[in-house]
Amino acid sequence: MRSSYKLIFERSREGRRAYDMPELDVPCACGTIPEGMRAVSRLDLPELGEVDLVRHYTNLSRRNFGVDNGFYPLGSCTMKYNPKINEELAAMFNSVHPRLDADMAQGCLRLMKDTEDMLCEICGMDAFTLQPAAGAHGELAGLMHIRAYHEHRGDTARTTIIVPDAAHGTNPASAVMAGFKVKEIKSAPDGGVDLDALRAAVGSDTAGLMLTNPSTLGLFERNIKKIAEIVHNAGGLLYYDGANLNAIMGIVRPGDMGFDVMHINLHKTFSTPHGGGGPGSGPVGVKSHLMPFMPVPVLKEDEDGMIVPDYDRPESIGKVKSLYGNFGVIVKAYCYIRSLGGRGLKEASENAVLNANYIMHRLRGAYGIPHDRTCMHECVVTPGELVDYGVHTSDIAKALIDRGYHPPTIYFPLIVHEAMMIEPTETESRETLDEFVDAMLDIAKVAKTDPGAIHAAPVTTPVGRPDEVAAARKPIVKYW
């Protein structure tokens, strides 16, 4: 089978064709392209017969790994199952053109308005925009609200966003993109925000604090009320990174914790496909004092019950996306929320937390647990004593591939040495969790008796261990 893993360029033979075009039997309109714009050399594309072409792409597709062919506990990414019925339902909207007049697209606009209202209820916010096309886009849009809020009050000295060192890398990046300076604060030994460090960091330059709760360590921030008080008393706003919302639906709401603005990843918590499987969506929710700054159009319901896109908002940060956002994704999230309902969403969060704790409990002893307390929807473990046998996090990840699993997120969060961040999500059965844990325990056992076998992994993949260092230092990004 290995021979079928040749590159398409290596399979090319001059003159081969997947199909033949008939001879040109009409006059040629040659010469319509100006001389200087014509290609001077032949386009160097691979030439293959149809059967070779089909095999090439079919074989590539079989090497793909997704939630549909295996357990995918990629921490912080919430790789939950994407119900197929939601794809069918979203496809029913394919014939609606986004430039239809609002009065002819009332069904779609109503669906969007209802989604906004449901997200408000789930998160305890006053309004949502569905426009941002991804989580980081949501972060940028949310931070622009913070900026507009301070500027509108004439307080131009608030130029700094505080970010804990446990945060996703997108947080400081988005803050810089939005024109802020970033101040990083260290986490306390228990993994939470260090309140003294926060008190020392806030001041008249504080625009806001970005926080993920539960944090990237999979731990609930118990001091959230205190944190909100410190930031608000200093005149800053609180931004909620919704990456880990899957742990708390129906249990606690960002709005009630004191957050002023937040984003959600529909492609995490609300079961729509991730990146490669379709566009993302990062709706932004705000409290009432930030509503004037929301991006246009804002969906408004008039007295006749019609949904109208409102562009007349002079303090708006402007448009952040063409049209209305990634509508197909919104439809799928709407279907998900409606089919689970309030109780179902709460149960999803409860099971996500239960599954993560079950895994952590079963791995205790064989692996290190840096913050050993009840976790939320994900747990962070380390190789523990396996490093004494020369087996590190990346080795364990590679060995998991041979056992049929997508590895967890590794070497993140950065504040845990040799971190493995495991997020099972609620959609996995106990049997799947047990099989995964058994594989992890087997790896730990083999690591002690035959570490060479773990260092050799993966042996079941077309490529074993690519030279990551050479690839990063001397990248070759094209074939020719």
Added chain:
Amino acid sequence: MIPNDRKYTRDHEWVKIEGSIAKLGITAHAAEALGDIVFVELPAVDKDVAIGDGYCVVESVKAVSNVYSSVSGKVVEVNEALDANPEKLNEDAYGQFIAAVEFTEVADNLMDAEAYEAFLAEQE
């Protein structure tokens, strides 16, 4: 061996004072923890830095990290060899400075080699 001709930060950076110039780098512990370093984003010459500023970004196969300045002043020289050969930081962290700063102020919470060694032991 941790050289005792310079001072250290809790973020595993070193600073070596030579007259009016402070040379800044990262410690061997930092280089080892980062893993194979694949890219060093050097600061621009003439850039003003303040104590605590992230003046350089170091990227390894595992992570991207800020390197913080323990002095305030103006960058007068950068170690351009790191542009083409970032692995030099892994090979000889104490022999490779990242930037040289004409300084006006030095952080007051730096450790000497002995204190840094104790700090490392405590971190273990």
